[in-house]
Amino acid sequence: MNLMSSFGWICFGLITGLLCAQSSDSGEGPAEDSLRTMMLTSKAVRAAVESFQPSLVTIESFGGMSAVQGRIGGIRKQGEGNTTGVIVSPDGHIVTSTFNFIQRPPVITVITHDGVRHVAELLGRDDTRKICMLKINAGRMFRPPPMIATEQVTVGQWAISIGVGYGDVNPAASVGIISAKDRVGGRAIQTDANISPANYGGPLLDIKGRMLGICVPMNPQSQAIGAGVEWYDSGIGFAIPLAGSEELLKRLQQGEQIAPAFLGVRAMQNPNGKGVWIEQVVPGSPADESGISKKDVIIQINQEKIQDMMQLKKVLNRFEAGTRIDMTFTSGETGQSKKIQLKLGRVPTPEGETKPLEVPKIR
Amino acid sequence: MISQCINGRSRIFFSLLLTLCVWGILGFADRPAGQIQAQVNNLVSDAFDYANPRMVKVYGASAGRVEGYATGFLVSADGLVLTTQGVFLDGNQVRVLTSDGTEHRASVIRRDRERQLALLKINVLDATYFSLDDEDLGEKGDWIIAISNAFKVADKEEPLSATLGVISLRTTMEARLNRRDVAYKGKLILIDPITSNPGAAGGVIVTLQGKLVGMIGKIINSSDTNTRLNYAVPTSLLKRFVLNESVPKISKVEDLPEVELGIRVFAHGGRTGPAYIDRIRRGTPAYRARLKPDDLIISIGGEKIGSVKEYERALRNLVVGQEVIIVVKRGVELIRQPITPMEKK
Numbered sequence: 166m167n168l169m170s171s172f173g174w175i176c177f178g179l180i181t182g183l184l185c186a187q188s189s190d191s192g193e194g195p196a197e198d199s200l201r202t203m204m205l206t207s208k209a210v211r212a213a214v215e216s217f218q219p220s221l222v223t224i225e226s227f228g229g230m231s232a233v234q235g236r237i238g239g240i241r242k243q244g245e246g247n248t249t250g251v252i253v254s255p256d257g258h259i260v261t262s263t264f265n266f267i268q269r270p271p272v273i274t275v276i277t278h279d280g281v282r283h284v285a286e287l288l289g290r291d292d293t294r295k296i297c298m299l300k301i302n303a304g305r306m307f308r309p310p311p312m313i314a315t316e317q318v319t320v321g322q323w324a325i326s327i328g329v330g331y332g333d334v335n336p337a338a339s340v341g342i343i344s345a346k347d348r349v350g351g352r353a354i355q356t357d358a359n360i361s362p363a364n365y366g367g368p369l370l371d372i373k374g375r376m377l378g379i380c381v382p383m384n385p386q387s388q389a390i391g392a393g394v395e396w397y398d399s400g401i402g403f404a405i406p407l408a409g410s411e412e413l414l415k416r417l418q419q420g421e422q423i424a425p426a427f428l429g430v431r432a433m434q435n436p437n438g439k440g441v442w443i444e445q446v447v448p449g450s451p452a453d454e455s456g457i458s459k460k461d462v463i464i465q466i467n468q469e470k471i472q473d474m475m476q477l478k479k480v481l482n483r484f485e486a487g488t489r490i491d492m493t494f495t496s497g498e499t500g501q502s503k504k505i506q507l508k509l510g511r512v513p514t515p516e517g518e519t520k521p522l523e524v525p526k527i528r
Numbered sequence: 529m530i531s532q533c534i535n536g537r538s539r540i541f542f543s544l545l546l547t548l549c550v551w552g553i554l555g556f557a558d559r560p561a562g563q564i565q566a567q568v569n570n571l572v573s574d575a576f577d578y579a580n581p582r583m584v585k586v587y588g589a590s591a592g593r594v595e596g597y598a599t600g601f602l603v604s605a606d607g608l609v610l611t612t613q614g615v616f617l618d619g620n621q622v623r624v625l626t627s628d629g630t631e632h633r634a635s636v637i638r639r640d641r642e643r644q645l646a647l648l649k650i651n652v653l654d655a656t657y658f659s660l661d662d663e664d665l666g667e668k669g670d671w672i673i674a675i676s677n678a679f680k681v682a683d684k685e686e687p688l689s690a691t692l693g694v695i696s697l698r699t700t701m702e703a704r705l706n707r708r709d710v711a712y713k714g715k716l717i718l719i720d721p722i723t724s725n726p727g728a729a730g731g732v733i734v735t736l737q738g739k740l741v742g743m744i745g746k747i748i749n750s751s752d753t754n755t756r757l758n759y760a761v762p763t764s765l766l767k768r769f770v771l772n773e774s775v776p777k778i779s780k781v782e783d784l785p786e787v788e789l790g791i792r793v794f795a796h797g798g799r800t801g802p803a804y805i806d807r808i809r810r811g812t813p814a815y816r817a818r819l820k821p822d823d824l825i826i827s828i829g830g831e832k833i834g835s836v837k838e839y840e841r842a843l844r845n846l847v848v849g850q851e852v853i854i855v856v857k858r859g860v861e862l863i864r865q866p867i868t869p870m871e872k873k
Binding site: 225 | 720
């Protein structure tokens with residue numbers, strides 16, 4: 166009886182072993198197998214793009230500044246074509262990239278997936294993320310697209326960028342992977358899928374068609390409006406995740422203008438050790454008003470020790486204009502450490518610069 | 529309980545079997561990650577090995593900043609070579625290097641400035657070549673391999689460079705002829721591997737099975753995006769060129785009578801300003817379409833009017849008596865009206 170059962174086990178083992186050995190040899194052979202895998206990926210890409218299309222819009226701009234020698238306000242000239250946006254609320258709020266409006270067009274229209282054109286109103290903008298909010302009154306409801314939180318994203322997973330910038334209503338797609346997370350002050354994710362004016366304002370999708378972020382031009386070294394466009398289609402591209410950013414979207418819907426933080430110091434590496442040595446303070450800047458002067462050494466912001474210039478820039482990049490920070494510095498005169506609280510300001514606009522997006526007075 | 533009842537020898541036999549079993553299962557589980565990865569590598573390299581002997585390096589005259597080289601590929605056993613049209617073919621000598629490194633003098637059989645294609649001929653016998661199908665392969669998202677001699681990286685018999693990517697979009701040039709500097713009407717494949725580099729034009733786009741999808745086009749800037757386009761000319765179009773069949777050319781609009789809508793646009797903002805209507809003349813098509821001063825022209829005949837300049841351009845493409853739809857913005861509303869252009873007096 167017992168022997169029988171052990172014999173049964175042996176038989177079971179033999180059969181399973183044989184089955185396993187067979188299944189790895191049988192089938193259509195390795196080439197067909199991998200071809201099928203690759204073709205399935207392509208199919209998944211198409212399905213992801215198609216499922217997202219109802220949330221994708223084409224943005225048209227009318228008029229605006231003209232280019233001078235191929236540049237607009239020092240930025241590489243924008244194309245003449247349409248740009249891309251993503252519907253984020255049932256009542257017709259649309260997120261896109263501020264890059265699409267560097268020409269400051271007085272009139273903006275939006276074509277939704279059903280082919281209907283609507284007049285759009287520009288609400289708030291976030292210059293630290295290069296995104297802005299449009300609103301259309303379509304008289305119908307939309308379904309905002311599914312979004313995926315950055316915590317659930319892994320480096321190496323598929324990423325698909327789509328956009329209508331090439332002029333076809335059908336979006337062009339580029340496939341790559343997620344290259345990094347928490348870039349540019351934790352605001353962006355990085356991808357090697359092609360990111361360019363053809364899809365700025367469009368979504369970066371995962372293989373299931375969920376939105377990972379909004380494609381934008383970005384350069385961690387500069388917060389200028391067009392910075393990052395010089396890296397278009399280079400394998401270094403950025404997208405701004407919106408999952409869990411209800412607060413931010415609300416602020417943009419209310420028309421808030423979020424600007425990069427401005428401290429107002431020119432500084433260099435402290436020659437006598439750690440920290441950043443102040444070379445010059447901009448008169449009237451937040452630094453000036455909170456009593457920071459030349460030759461002081463910044464050593465800490467909030468909980469973070471400041472080792473060098475790079476780190477100061479990186480830490481400041483995390484904040485926006487209006488944020489209150491704690492700063493510790495050593496006075497250049499007394500040599501004593503002092504902790505102060507200051508409110509970061511806005512980068513002062515040079516005189517003569519046009520005001521943002523004002524409808525010109527005709528007649 | 530089982531081990532209690534079996535003797536030593538069968539116990540060894542049993543554990544051996546179990547090991548075999550576990551090994552089998554592990555091997556199976558391991559398969560998707562490791563093996564398939566290796567297989568995909570093989571797939572790409574097989575496709576490349578199929579394509580590379582069918583491809584050539586083309587050298588001509590360099591003029592100023594224009595590079596004097598390109599890529600090409602064989603389309604017949606007796607040495608017909610397809611490549612890109614360019615000034616590098618203007619020199620008195622065009623050299624073609626086949627994949628074995630042999631140099632051939634090539635004669636230029638045909639050049640087409642509209643499609644930016646050129647057909648060369650070298651003297652070879654029984655060459656391996658790409659057959660040109662009528663049917664276009666591949667759709668959005670399909671994997672493709674772009675093979676070219678970008679930057680002249682490969683020399684003599686050295687194999688060309690391969691990049692993996694996907695088809696971004698199949699589209700047509702038709703709608704936006706004036707906006708791009710390629711002058712043919714027809715199909716175009718936008719791709720995501722970067723091919724807009726010197727010398728890449730004339731290279732091929734193949735499927736993972738090595739089948740020809742199209743020929744890499746020359747470097748052009750899209751005025752829609754002000755970026756370089758990465759694109760390929762589809763096989764069906766290449767075939768028509770090789771067979772010397774014509775393609776529809778851009779119709780010259782100068783011969784047509786000038787049209788008028790009866791609209792004077794507001795030109796104070798310069799030609800890049802938005803096309804606001806300043807005045808409407810009585811008895812004109814615009815008057816009949818009930819357009820009003822201060823309306824902003826949004827589109828004419830499906831073509832977006834972003835500026836005064838674009839309005840003028842759209843006007844040139846209208847035909848007398850042929851009704852089109854004009855869309856204007858009045859306040860926050862969009863108004864669609866049919867309008868029939870009349871002949872300019």
